[in-house]
Amino acid sequence: MVLTMQNVFKWCYFQADIILLCVRWYLRYSLSYRDLEEMMMERGLHVDHTTIYRWVQRYAPELEKRTRPHLKACNNSWKVDETYIKVRNVWMYLYRAVDSDGNILEFLLRPTRDAESAKCFFVKALASTARSASQACPISEQMAPPTTPTDTTIITSIPRVINVDKNAAYPKAIAELKVTGMLAQHVELRQVKYLNNLIEQDHRFLKRLTKPGMGFFSFETAWRTIQGFEVMNMLRKGQVQGVNKGDVQRQATLVARLFGIVA
Numbered sequence: 001m002v003l004t005m006q007n008v009f010k011w012c013y014f015q016a017d018i019i020l021l022c023v024r025w026y027l028r029y030s031l032s033y034r035d036l037e038e039m040m041m042e043r044g045l046h047v048d049h050t051t052i053y054r055w056v057q058r059y060a061p062e063l064e065k066r067t068r069p070h071l072k073a074c075n076n077s078w079k080v081d082e083t084y085i086k087v088r089n090v091w092m093y094l095y096r097a098v099d100s101d102g103n104i105l106e107f108l109l110r111p112t113r114d115a116e117s118a119k120c121f122f123v124k125a126l127a128s129t130a131r132s133a134s135q136a137c138p139i140s141e142q143m144a145p146p147t148t149p150t151d152t153t154i155i156t157s158i159p160r161v162i163n164v165d166k167n168a169a170y171p172k173a174i175a176e177l178k179v180t181g182m183l184a185q186h187v188e189l190r191q192v193k194y195l196n197n198l199i200e201q202d203h204r205f206l207k208r209l210t211k212p213g214m215g216f217f218s219f220e221t222a223w224r225t226i227q228g229f230e231v232m233n234m235l236r237k238g239q240v241q242g243v244n245k246g247d248v249q250r251q252a253t254l255v256a257r258l259f260g261i262v263a
Helices: 016-028 033-042 049-070 115-127 169-180 193-210 219-237 248-258
Strands: 077-087 090-099 104-110 161-164 188-191
Touching: 016 033, 016 049, 016 219, 016 248, 033 049, 049 219, 049 248, 077 115, 077 193, 077 219, 090 115, 090 193, 090 219, 104 115, 104 219, 115 169, 161 169, 161 193, 169 188, 193 219, 219 248
Parallel strands: 077 161, 161 188
Antiparallel strands: 077 090, 090 104
């Protein structure tokens, strides 16, 4: 159930701005839940680390939903790669895609690294191209989360070229998508490893955030948290309309406004 503006913070003991502050800091910086507990205690607030954990699990996916409609357009040169995420001492695979400017296109956590997983990721990424750049609304005009099936779309364009590594699963997945008509025949697949240096460097930001937590205890927990990591990474890069790269104050104001809080 999509949380509405009225009940998203209902029954919460702490004020909404305190909750969003903890969630935003955890998703943006290399902090553990206990680090945040101590930081809040320095400010005279006793917030248990498990409480902050529950806030992240609840509001990180909601933040991603509310941010998606406001993303800027990305270009049509895709760079796709997967990285490893440890979940309950088992390595899972996080598929990620960026454009040639380093802007995040899409991401998907999967338990396996095969053609089926690659195909699921491409389907999700292609579905994100459903909305055109002209349909995007400024933050000031669209505050409530969308309730239509397009609420997970990202503003981007159909790929012209897809750069991947030597993983044999990618050509198979692309071929199947072209046969079914989900991907245009003219889309070029390039398996040149050095062309993916950009996204391999981008993995470092995510790895730095997951390190303090020493892994996740369930697939669902990992996915909810990663959604928050990625959306804050988008904010950091300046991918959201009206927010420039490096403008930390505007980033904080945006998150507050997306949840209907006057910053």
